[in-house]
Amino acid sequence: MKLFDYFRSSAAYRVRIALALKGLAPERTFVHLRHGAQRAGDYLALNPQGLVPALVADDGAVLTQSLAIVEWLDETHPQPPLLPSDADGRARVRSIAQAIACDIHPLNNLRVLNYLTGTLGVSEAQRDGWYRYWVDLGFEALERRLAGERATGRFCHGDAPTLADVCLVPQVANARRFAVDLAPYPTIVRIDAACAGVPAFAAAAPMRQPDAE
Amino acid sequence: MKLFDYFRSSAAYRVRIALALKGLAPERTFVHLRHGAQRAGDYLALNPQGLVPALVADDGAVLTQSLAIVEWLDETHPQPPLLPSDADGRARVRSIAQAIACDIHPLNNLRVLNYLTGTLGVSEAQRDGWYRYWVDLGFEALERRLAGERATGRFCHGDAPTLADVCLVPQVANARRFAVDLAPYPTIVRIDAACAGVPAFAAAAPMRQPDAE
Numbered sequence: 001m002k003l004f005d006y007f008r009s010s011a012a013y014r015v016r017i018a019l020a021l022k023g024l025a026p027e028r029t030f031v032h033l034r035h036g037a038q039r040a041g042d043y044l045a046l047n048p049q050g051l052v053p054a055l056v057a058d059d060g061a062v063l064t065q066s067l068a069i070v071e072w073l074d075e076t077h078p079q080p081p082l083l084p085s086d087a088d089g090r091a092r093v094r095s096i097a098q099a100i101a102c103d104i105h106p107l108n109n110l111r112v113l114n115y116l117t118g119t120l121g122v123s124e125a126q127r128d129g130w131y132r133y134w135v136d137l138g139f140e141a142l143e144r145r146l147a148g149e150r151a152t153g154r155f156c157h158g159d160a161p162t163l164a165d166v167c168l169v170p171q172v173a174n175a176r177r178f179a180v181d182l183a184p185y186p187t188i189v190r191i192d193a194a195c196a197g198v199p200a201f202a203a204a205a206p207m208r209q210p211d212a213e
Numbered sequence: 214m215k216l217f218d219y220f221r222s223s224a225a226y227r228v229r230i231a232l233a234l235k236g237l238a239p240e241r242t243f244v245h246l247r248h249g250a251q252r253a254g255d256y257l258a259l260n261p262q263g264l265v266p267a268l269v270a271d272d273g274a275v276l277t278q279s280l281a282i283v284e285w286l287d288e289t290h291p292q293p294p295l296l297p298s299d300a301d302g303r304a305r306v307r308s309i310a311q312a313i314a315c316d317i318h319p320l321n322n323l324r325v326l327n328y329l330t331g332t333l334g335v336s337e338a339q340r341d342g343w344y345r346y347w348v349d350l351g352f353e354a355l356e357r358r359l360a361g362e363r364a365t366g367r368f369c370h371g372d373a374p375t376l377a378d379v380c381l382v383p384q385v386a387n388a389r390r391f392a393v394d395l396a397p398y399p400t401i402v403r404i405d406a407a408c409a410g411v412p413a414f415a416a417a418a419p420m421r422q423p424d425a426e
Contacts (some may be wrong), residue, residue, distance in 0.1 A: 048354040049312060061301045065315070068307035075300045087288045088274045094281035098314075099262060102278065106319040115346070122333055133328070141261040 001026035004046070004054040006033050007209035010105055011066035012053040013170035016209075018070040020200035021161060022077045026055070030211035033110060067101055070163055082163045092149075093157045096142065096164035100171045104138035108174065128178060135175045139185045142168075146187040154194050161198060169195045173206065214239035217259070217267040219246050220422035223318055224279035225266040226383035229422075231283040233413035234374060235290045239268070243424040246323060280314055283376055295376045305362075306370050309355065309377035313384045317351035321387065341391060348388045352398050355381075359400040367407050374411060382408045386419065 031037045038050040047054040055063040074082045156164035172192045195201040244250045251263040260267045268276040287295045369377035385405045408414040
């Protein structure tokens with residue numbers, strides 16, 4: 001198994017957490033997004049989207065899209081499970097994961113921020129305002145769910161980490177990096193802290209990676 | 214089962230297709246996004262994100278996020294299956310679905326376009342340029358995958374519709390509405406046409422819904 005990774009990528013961070021929770025340590029290649037390495041021909045041949053992460057399985061299958069990779073890892077390496085055993089529980093965990101991966105993160109990744117300041121010529125202050133607006137909108141709804149739903153436990157869903165936490169932790173790390181005030185989101189902060197106490201989450205953190213700058 | 218729906222929502226469109234493929238016809242409530250009905254207190258109590266779709270199951274469970282809903286439908290109503298039976302196939306289908314649902318659609322939905330023209334004050338031409346930029350970027354990569362991978366068949370994955378097609382068709386409909394030139398994407402256009410020949414896809418189209426304007 002081989003992971004194409006970049007320390008600062010939230011999507012790659014999700015896969016690193018899942019791999020570590022499963023006790024897997026694949027070979028890694030680092031794709032320097034700020035230097036444009038994701039647009040090199042050999043990488044595009046592997047992943048036409050030119051995004052990280054990509055995971056190459058032992059049989060040569062190329063897997064892309066972080067949530068699809070994590071579900072594949074959970075199916076092929078079932079212990080410990082990252083999704084609940086019941087359909088309603090799985091729907092809840094996937095819905096929390098997607099509220100982050102579809103409704104917050106895509107608006108705030110590097111290529112989008114570059115389009116705003118580059119092509120559209122918005123100021124850095126406006127760009128940061130955009131960033132915080134989508135994080136706040138997403139976190140407000142997520143906080144209400146996590147604080148109000150009985151299925152929430154020590155982690156987003158019960159007392160063991162799931163795909164939801166795998167998505168939450170990188171988004172919180174990103175929000176901190178952009179100086180988003182997290183005081184209105186005590187449940188999110190509490191769960192993030194619980195995750196930080198799990199070695200697999202700690203080991204996957206951006207600044208612990210060999211390519212960190 | 215009850216669906217909270219809006220004819221123009223791509224995410225609701227996905228769920229309508231999946232329901233129709235499964236032969237399910239739940240009661241529906243229409244949430245008028247352009248009139249702001251998604252921000253009414255009773256709807257926010259149901260779905261704190263204030264987005265459609267939401268599906269209320271017969272046991273009262275509230276399901277949100279279109280991909281999570283489709284996976285739940287596939288688990289609770291397995292025929293016909295919307296995901297392949299093998300882990301690699303499921304990963305491919307989910308990855309195509311997420312390349313659309315995470316990397317194209319979130320950048321182009323109503324609330325984002327409103328932020329661009331409202332808060333950031335960009336022109337309508339710039340907004341439309343933004344729209345087409347993200348569709349083209351996503352479709353270029355998707356076309357390369359669909360045209361080049363042997364798993365592609367009459368539909369995105371083999372010869373029966375899957376979650377990938379459920380996401381592709383609403384995105385193509387949206388692209389047409391914004392006058393994106395689809396000529397560079399012949400495989401996407403071919404698969405979209407194959408889907409149009411399936412009654413469940415046709416019945417789920419925005420202009421066929423009772424709330425269409």
